[in-house]
Amino acid sequence: MKNNPKVSVIVPVYNVEKYLRQCIDSIVVQSLVDIEMIIVNDGSTDGSLAIMKEYADKDDRITIIDKPNEGYGKSVNCGLDKASGKYIGIVESDDWIEPMMYEVLYGQAEKHDADVVKARFIPFDDKTGEDKSVSLFPLPSDGVVNPREKPVVFMMLPSIWSGIYNRKFLVEQKIRFLESPGASYQDIGFSFKVWAMAERVFLTQTPLLHYRLHAEQSIRNKDKAFCVCDEFKEIDRYMKDKAELSRKLEQIYNRVKYGFYMWNYICLEGETRADFTKVFAEEFAPVLKRGTLNFGTTSQDRVELEKIIDPHSVWVKCKYIVIKMFRCLIRTHIHNGHKEIRLWFGRVTIRKTPLIFKGMK
Numbered sequence: 001m002k003n004n005p006k007v008s009v010i011v012p013v014y015n016v017e018k019y020l021r022q023c024i025d026s027i028v029v030q031s032l033v034d035i036e037m038i039i040v041n042d043g044s045t046d047g048s049l050a051i052m053k054e055y056a057d058k059d060d061r062i063t064i065i066d067k068p069n070e071g072y073g074k075s076v077n078c079g080l081d082k083a084s085g086k087y088i089g090i091v092e093s094d095d096w097i098e099p100m101m102y103e104v105l106y107g108q109a110e111k112h113d114a115d116v117v118k119a120r121f122i123p124f125d126d127k128t129g130e131d132k133s134v135s136l137f138p139l140p141s142d143g144v145v146n147p148r149e150k151p152v153v154f155m156m157l158p159s160i161w162s163g164i165y166n167r168k169f170l171v172e173q174k175i176r177f178l179e180s181p182g183a184s185y186q187d188i189g190f191s192f193k194v195w196a197m198a199e200r201v202f203l204t205q206t207p208l209l210h211y212r213l214h215a216e217q218s219i220r221n222k223d224k225a226f227c228v229c230d231e232f233k234e235i236d237r238y239m240k241d242k243a244e245l246s247r248k249l250e251q252i253y254n255r256v257k258y259g260f261y262m263w264n265y266i267c268l269e270g271e272t273r274a275d276f277t278k279v280f281a282e283e284f285a286p287v288l289k290r291g292t293l294n295f296g297t298t299s300q301d302r303v304e305l306e307k308i309i310d311p312h313s314v315w316v317k318c319k320y321i322v323i324k325m326f327r328c329l330i331r332t333h334i335h336n337g338h339k340e341i342r343l344w345f346g347r348v349t350i351r352k353t354p355l356i357f358k359g360m361k
Contacts, residue, residue: 005061006034007102007164009089010079012072013039017047019094019212024055026096028062032103035089037062038079043069048093073177073186080167080176087164094212095161101208105164108202112144115198118163120207126214142204147195148245151252153203154195155259158187162209165194173197178234184227188260189234196239196249225272228264229279232257254293258284258305265308281309 009027013020027037039052039062049066056062065078076090087109091097105117123132147153170176175193177186195201235253239246246253261280268276284305287293295301 003084005036005085006032006106007036007087007089008079008083008085008167009035009037009091009102010076010083011037011039011091011093012042012075012079013044013048013052013093014042014069014072014075015044015046015048016093017044017051020048020051022096023091023093024051026099027091028055028059029099030097030102031100032106035061035102036083036085038065038082039063040065040067040075040079042067042071042075071179071181071186074179076177076186077179080170083167086167088167088170089164090161091209092161092211094214096210098208098210102164104204104206104208108204109164109166112200112202114144114200114202115166115169116163116194116200117202117204118159119204119209121159121162121209121211122207124210124212126212131210132213142202144200144202146199147201148248153201154192154252154256158191159211160187160190161211162207169198170194174238178231180227180230182224182227184224185231185260186227188228188231188256189238192235192253192256193238196242196245225264225268225276226279228260229283232260250292251294254287255295258293258301262301262304277308285309 011023011027016023024037024039027035037059039056041049041052041064049064052062052064056064063082065082067075067078079090080088087106089102089105101119105119108114109117124130125132145153173193175190175197178189180186239249261284265273265276265280284293288302288305288309293305
């Protein structure tokens, strides 16, 4: 393998023999030839390791790390330790990428001297075999941004696998993954650290990765219920000696944390949800009291949080019912690239909105 390739591509693998060939095939045929692949076998018990060895025998750019099952974060960190490329890419082993992905990302990284280059991705419904459109926070127009000056960057889906990261930047800023068991939410802490420390980020509207959505994907079990909490504890640890930066990012940190906690809350059920709700309320009651959570222009999020913190408050229940009734009178509609609000008494176009992934099949 050539030393110091342009991009080191890390592929963490655990029991994905069904999809692994498609993933590896999409990387070995990259138009950017000067890459290395570090495939990390996280104790797979199926035929994944045999497939990796088959490809490694044919392509000397491939290195295999075979280790016991220790989780996603540990696997990627092992890849980071082994990587020698100028930039780091991460591809999950059930996804696949466009043939020119790393040529595009590397070219923009070099052109703009970027710490990070990040692209859009295409969700793929594994059940239907079709690409899907999802509501993403809008990326700024193609160009370089400093995330601390453009907080919307923090609000994008983490999607760590649709970009590349300057390896020197990651090493100098000591940005790594939390080595928690399993594979739940580890992208949150990594992404927040990256956005908090990066000076130059190039964001491109071009979708370059196909992200596989599994029907069985779920966090409705007790083992994973509090993984999201672990990620924000890791962010707290990382930011502990960065007091000034922590104060500057407090509002956006709380907003990001609220969003993921709410997502987790919605996905959980029964006793597990009840246990998580207690933690949710305990951590956010002081935040709400301090006024360090910006809900933007909508009041619904605030009332949802108030209901979690004080579910027996009559006043909160009344506000919640009023908002629900009002929302029953409203529905949004996308027509000819315009987002419309439809009320019972008519229709109002509120802003022009691009249709995400239109025509990308």
